[in-house]
Amino acid sequence: MARYADDLSLAHMLADTADSISMARFRALDLHVEAKPDLTPVTDADTAVEKAVRATLARTRPRDGVLGEEYGASAPPAGAGSRQWVIDPIDGTKNFVRGVPIWATLISLMDGDTPVVGLVSAPALGRRWWAATGLGAYAGKHQAAASPIRVSGVGRLADASFCYSSLHGWEETGRLDPMLDIIRTVWRSRAYGDFYGYMLVAEGAVDAMVEPELSLWDLAALIPIVTEAGGTFTDLAGRPGPGGGSAIASNGKLHQDLLDRLG
Missing domain, CATH: 3.40.190.80 (D-Maltodextrin-Binding Protein; domain 2)
Structure with missing residues (x-):
């Protein structure tokens, strides 16, 4: 069941990169904000994070596809498998723009149609959540400071x-x-x-x-x-x-x- 352990470790590395970029731009006076065709905002932090994550994936997982909110899908090379990384560089961009700390980078690996690795990193909250199929779910500031998490037992x-x-x-x-x-x-x-x-x-x-x-x-x-x-x-x-x-x-x-x- 440790099939995706290496991918989960890579997701943490990707999140470290994303956090360093996004936190440097959070509440920046020169933050550049544009409206996308659907009128939702996109910042220079969104695009910079996605570019950096894509660059690392191109080096470390060249046979995997990538789908990101800002730059769409890049297909894996011919003959590659059905794995695809799915990236939301900043989920909660409206919060990010207004200086509200509830925003995060979302990183997932899908194997076929099934998400098998998930990581949510909210650096302005100092918290990260992650899981992989068969490995359980955890939360903490980083991997070395993690606790297992569990849903509630409320029945009504x-x-x-x-x-x-x-x-x-x-x-x-x-x-x-x-x-x-x-x-x-x-x-x-x-x-x-x-x-x-x-x-x-x-x-x-x-x-x-x-x-x-x-x-x-x-x-x-x-x-x-x-x-x-x-x-x-x-x-x-x-x-x-x-x-x-x-x-x-x-x-x-x-x-x-x-x-x-x-x-």
Whole structure:
């Protein structure tokens, strides 16, 4: 089961590089921000991080494909396998731009359609989360200061701490009413947003996190961390994996109830 241990170690090296670049630009007075065609922001830190990660992968894993938010997909050479690294250089760019420290670099390795390595590095929070198939899930400042993490045991929505990104997306997809019903039902609800809610689920601090619309680079790194921590991660139709473009992440005990309400 240590099949992906070397890839996980490489992910930590990639995150070290990403952290050094992104932290140097966080709250920089000369930070350059542009609007992408979908009107979401992109900074010089986003592009610099992705370029650096891609350069290292080109040297260390030349037979693997790469997909990044800013520069798209680069296909592996002919005859290579089905492995692909998926990179979100800065998840939470709007936070990054405003000086809010809740942002992270997301690094994942997919083997075929399955994310098998996931690492989330939030250097402004001084925290990192990681997992690989069969190796468990961990969190800490770095590999040498790590603790295993585990989802909660809460079994009822009425007792649950529930997390979501925002209500706007649920309104756009016609699911605002069931979302509001869940918020009225649960013990506590908070909109932590982006990667952070999922990591809180993996740590057992939050019991469920949901989002209606996501891209592959938003999802891939999160799935191994939540599932290796004992949780369940599906799309809104209940399908596992990152292909559905939506997410319900939970401690497992609450999952079917959430699917029934949101699916």
